Amino acid sequence: MSIPTQMSLVGFIASPPELHFTKAGDECCRMRVGIEQWRKEVDGSFTKLDPTFHDMVAFESTARETYARFRKGDSFVATGYVHEYEVDGRERSVIKEEFVARKIGHNVNKTDYSVQRGRHAAERSLSSVPQLPAVGLWSGAVVSEAPQVLCRSYTGCGSLLRVA
Structure with a gap:
């Protein structure tokens, strides 16, 4: 082909x-x-x-x-x-x-340019994921700390090209 x-x-x-x-x-x-x-x-x-x-x-x-x-x-x-x-x-x-x-x-x-992934990525701010109580079992060990996770609400696809 x-x-x-x-x-x-x-x-x-x-x-x-x-x-x-x-x-x-x-x-x-x-x-x-x-x-x-x-x-x-x-x-x-x-x-x-x-x-x-x-x-x-x-x-x-x-x-x-x-x-x-x-x-x-x-x-x-x-x-x-x-x-x-x-x-x-x-x-x-x-x-x-x-x-x-x-x-x-x-x-x-x-x-010279930079690419921002996702439509209007520059307008969205990073927000913290709510923390759950940090107690759990994993392989017999007690997990007492949940990692801090940042996420971005993602509602579109495509890319925005910003030319310098």
């Missing part, structure tokens, strides 16, 4: 993300992205070239999260596909393309 793969795009946000709505009322986030370009030289070294710039779009929940979490200059990794469309020009129609991001995240190689 082969590993399922998808097209990906690695770059940086070149313009502030803009949140729009489709005719059906769904969220649509549009932005310009830059892709770094490198040329391998004969001696094996690499020369950095000017970046290329492209349109990127995300829809629905990906649009909401992209708009909320990304700023101009952020490095990203996105999976999705290239969408080609035709635009009427003055003299003739022009074929344009945009990358449609199905999933997007910050590039871990270029972004």
Whole structure:
């Protein structure tokens, strides 16, 4: 069985993300992205070239999260596909393309961040578990102390990414 793969795009946000709505009322986030370009030289070294710039779009929940979490200059990794469309020009129609991001995240190689596990983990405080009377038998020995246990009420799953 082969590993399922998808097209990906690695770059940086070149313009502030803009949140729009489709005719059906769904969220649509549009932005310009830059892709770094490198040329391998004969001696094996690499020369950095000017970046290329492209349109990127995300829809629905990906649009909401992209708009909320990304700023101009952020490095990203996105999976999705290239969408080609035709635009009427003055003299003739022009074929344009945009990358449609199905999933997007910050590039871990270029972004300092910390992950907080669980939705809204930062808003929940640790609370003590009520202590029971500390008397019990275990293997013939009397246990007189129950360990102090801290727990966190856990009502959701997912993770919250906080970028520094």
